[in-house]
Amino acid sequence: MDSVDLDNDAKTFAEQGYIGPFTLWEPEEMTAWWKTQRKALLDPQAGARKVFDNPVNYDRHLDIPGLSKLITEPEIVRRMQALIGSDILCWRTEFFPKNPGDAGTGWHQVETYAIGETSQGMLEATEHSPDLPMELTCWVAFTEAAKDNACMKVIPGSHRQWRYDEHAPMKWNNAARDNSFFGYNYDDIKIDKNWDPEQENVRYLEMRPGQFFIFTARCIHGSTPNISRRQRMGFAIRVVPNHVRVYGGMTGFDEFGHHFELDRHGCVQVAGEDRYGLNRMVRRNAWGDPFTPVERVA
Numbered sequence: 427m428d429s430v431d432l433d434n435d436a437k438t439f440a441e442q443g444y445i446g447p448f449t450l451w452e453p454e455e456m457t458a459w460w461k462t463q464r465k466a467l468l469d470p471q472a473g474a475r476k477v478f479d480n481p482v483n484y485d486r487h488l489d490i491p492g493l494s495k496l497i498t499e500p501e502i503v504r505r506m507q508a509l510i511g512s513d514i515l516c517w518r519t520e521f522f523p524k525n526p527g528d529a530g531t532g533w534h535q536v537e538t539y540a541i542g543e544t545s546q547g548m549l550e551a552t553e554h555s556p557d558l559p560m561e562l563t564c565w566v567a568f569t570e571a572a573k574d575n576a577c578m579k580v581i582p583g584s585h586r587q588w589r590y591d592e593h594a595p596m597k598w599n600n601a602a603r604d605n606s607f608f609g610y611n612y613d614d615i616k617i618d619k620n621w622d623p624e625q626e627n628v629r630y631l632e633m634r635p636g637q638f639f640i641f642t643a644r645c646i647h648g649s650t651p652n653i654s655r656r657q658r659m660g661f662a663i664r665v666v667p668n669h670v671r672v673y674g675g676m677t678g679f680d681e682f683g684h685h686f687e688l689d690r691h692g693c694v695q696v697a698g699e700d701r702y703g704l705n706r707m708v709r710r711n712a713w714g715d716p717f718t719p720v721e722r723v724a
């Protein structure tokens with residue numbers, strides 16, 4: 427395990443917009459664990475409990491016990507706390523598979539997740555502080571992610587300047603492969619169409635299975651194409667401080683050509699407590715699974 431220097435993490439994060447990679451588990455441990463989770467994901471009983479009735483694997487931490495434990499791992503969560511404060515909820519998890527031959531994820535930058543057809547963000551901060559970001563993602567490598575199989579890439583410091591207008595409308599195109607975010611072309615919403623990242627400013631975050639890094643999605647990021655014969659699997663844990671309203675006023679949304687109905691969605695407190703009561707929360711039963719609604723705190 428890495429030694430933890432949380433003060434230093436906060437400083438590095440302020441400069442770069444991300445911290446890591448760090449080691450959660452050794453490669454053998456992650457590889458064995460992921461094999462078990464894969465089976466659980468294919469289990470039809472778990473499938474029936476899925477929050478969203480579509481093929482996109484959002485929020486499987488709400489029905490797969492291993493994933494619901496992962497999002498509260500102290501090694502991850504205490505680093506998040508050093509960056510955005512003690513009270514943190516997880517509002518979404520996402521799988522990011524990259525199969526051999528898949529294109530890399532194009533450069534993009536968001537904050538409120540106003541992705542796609544709607545210009546309304548999914549996240550709304552109710553408190554504003556110039557120094558604290560309103561969202562974080564922890565990207566965990568379930569497999570190796572090297573330069574030849576879709577490792578993540580970032581532009582350190584790019585979180586300080588908006589290069590993309592996330593509120594501008596962007597059409598989803600299933601056939602769009604290159605330079606895209608799974609069918610969304612962020613070039614459409616580039617503020618200065620002539621701007622492109624300088625190659626010398628790009629950092630490649632190669633990771634072994636079991637490593638992770640934490641970033642604000644304001645930090646411009648993407649991934650390399652998978653030109654190898656190995657699948658790469660990333661898992662994004664998206665969190666916000668409790669003062670952020672999640673999916674405010676929405677009953678559903680459309681993304682990646684699918685509809686997501688929010689009636690079964692809930693946020694999970696992964697650290698600290700909810701002093702705001704802004705969001706529908708769910709919690710694990712004593713036996714760990716499945717999640718059940720928590721009474722609203724008024």
Ligand SMILES: O=C(O)CCC(=O)C(=O)O
Pocket residue numbers: 522530531563565576643647648649660662
């Ligand atoms: O895994 C990828 O290629 C992209 C991940 C990403 O953009 C994210 O986690 O926000």
Ligand SMILES: [Fe+2]
Pocket residue numbers: 534643647
């Ligand atoms: Fe992203």
